[in-house]
Amino acid sequence: MTKLLSIIIATRNREYYCIEAIKSILALNSDCIEICVADNSESDEVEDFVKDLNSDIIRYIHNREKLTFIENFNFAVGLAQGTYLVNIGDDDSILPEIINVVQWANENNVDTITPKNTIAYYWPNADKNFPLGYMTIPFYEKKLRKADSKGALKKLLENGIVNYMFYDVPKIYHGIVKRDIMEKIKNITGSYFGGLSPDIFSVICIALITSNHYVMDSPLTIAGVCPSSGSADQLKGKHCGELSDMPHIQNRKEPYQWDKDIPEFYSVTTIWGDSGLNAIDSMKFSEFRKYFNVYPLIAQALLMNRNQILQLMLKKAEKLRTGKGIGKLSFWSGVIFNIIKQIINKIQRVYTEKMIKRTTFVNEVNDIHKAISIFEKSVQKNK
Structure with missing residues (x-):
């Protein structure tokens, strides 16, 4: 019998967190779900755990050959047989409400649902300021709209493909997508994910072909940050440098072609931009490239990585400018305008948050099971 929801996890060498994530999902005791795990770990720890469980709702594959991030994500989605899919990290989990939402989506032939909020959970030692772990619960209302x-994709492109979570675009990473949509993407591009960033690549691809898309305010997942996660590394000033420094291109069987419209340095921001434009080309929607504005992308990269690679970013941005024949005044005025705009937007968000106190902070949350329990208690209290 086809399950209603496939929960997809791609993991590598984070066995403890992956096992805890699986346990937290199994604790829901739902017969509507399956868990699909593509394991690229060097150890057999997750495999042994899954074998001992002997659960018929877990689909598991262990590839011992070292894979790229994208390859492992493709293996994970390939395991799924559910009507709907949600992709989470190996240090994340889902909330019980997702079952009700997917049932509603199925009854109403909805293609995609994007939650505007997630619960953020920092595992112990992920943030040196809070060694015992913590979580944040955003204020939200139970709103749903088409x-x-x-x-939404055009607006995202006009803003440099940065901060996609602020836009009404569909997503499979911490969002809900009908499996039929992902199969269409594979038929067009040859794989479910491409580029260097599976989350932003899939955002663009899904947005181009989904027709019945909804946005909701309520969170459906917990976004975990463990000490070895990309988010934690970003807090420590990592994930930037020369293109040759990118771990994303290691283990690739063929050289990767960086997009001509993205400055040639390694950062989270430029990887998103490159993967987003890669998705547009892969989906054969090249007319959407005209909406892309590089100035917000360069502005955010400068703001985020100025303490690590400022001179490299300026040098590569200049190379892009001269290669495109854009005047220096026009180019750098566009960048500076967007730096100021992003700083003002950030100040406004922080001020609003501080004044309205829309987020609840909970300290000393030592595992993701406790995080789910705390959130569920807050839901009951607010009812």
Whole structure:
């Protein structure tokens, strides 16, 4: 019998967190779900755990050959047989409400649902300021509305493909997508994910072909940050440098072609930009490239990585400018305008948050099971 929801996890060498994530999902005791795990770990720890469980709702594959991030994600989605899919990290989990939402989506032939909020959970030692772990619960209302995915995609492109979570675009990473949509993407591009960033690549691809898209305020997942996660590394000033420094290109069987419209340095921001434009080309929607604005992308990269690679970023941005024949005044005015705009937007968000106190902070949350329990108690209290 086809399950209603496939929960997809791609993991490598984070066995403890992956096992805890699986346990937290199994604790829901739902017969509507399956868990699909593509394991690229060097150890057999997760495999042994899954074998001991002997659960018929877990689909598991262990590839011992070292894979790229993208390859492992493709293996994970390939395991799924559910009507709907949600992709989470190996240090994340899902909330019980997701079952009700997917049942509603199935009854109403909805293609995609994007939650505007997630619960953030920092595992112990992920943030040196809070060694015992903590979580944040955003204020939200139970609102659901239909959204224009292509219109939202245009706005995202006009803003440099940065901070996609602020836009009404569909997503499989901490969002809900009908498996039929992902199969269409594979038929067009040859794989479920491409580029260097599976989350932003899939955002663009899904937005281009989904037709019945909804946005909701309520969180459906917990976004975990463990000490070895990319988010934790970013807090420590990692994930930037020369293109040759990117771990994303290691173990690739063929050389990777960086997009001509993205400055040639390694950062989270430029990887998102490159993967987003890669998705547009892979989906054969090249007319959407005209909406892309590089100035917000360069602005955010400068703000985020100025303490690590400022001179490299300026040098590569200049190379992009001269290669495109854009005047120096025009180019750097565009960058500076967007730096100021992003700083003002950040100040406004922080001020609003501080004044309204819309987020609840909970300290000393030692594992993701406790995080789920705390959130569920807060839901009951708010009811």
